[in-house]
Amino acid sequence: MDWSLDRPSLTSGFVPKEIVGDLDFISVHLYPEAGKVPAALETLSGFAVGKPVVIEEMFPLFCSFPEFEQFLDGSRKTASGWIGFYLGQNAGGVPSVADAGHFPYAGLAGTIPEKGQDIHGHLR
Secondary structure, three states, rough: HHHHOOOOOOOOOOOOOHHHOOOOOOOEEEEEEEEHHHHHHHHHHHHOOOEEEEEEEOOOOHHHHHHHHHHHHOOOOOEEEOOOOOOOOOOOOOOHHOOOHHHHHHHHHHHHHHHHHHHHHHHH
């Protein structure tokens, strides 16, 4: 969780720089907020403590899809892997983008495969 970083507030007790020696990789859940993509990327960089970082949970829950894409692109400097949500359908099977409740899923189903080849080339 983003609150695992050593910051003055709520903490999980699993501060990355203190537990890195016991780990093979670090995973984090990040949900970028509208207007705060740079802050989400800064938070992500706090998990870069010498082991691969996997964003194991992410979704445009609190931001627009273009901002989410900006987060994905920016995260490539830090992340070695990404895991999101998948409904088991390709872009054509996901409800229409016009259905606001399903917009993020439609965007993910259409964008992730497009970025996949580019991201695959990035993996370390």
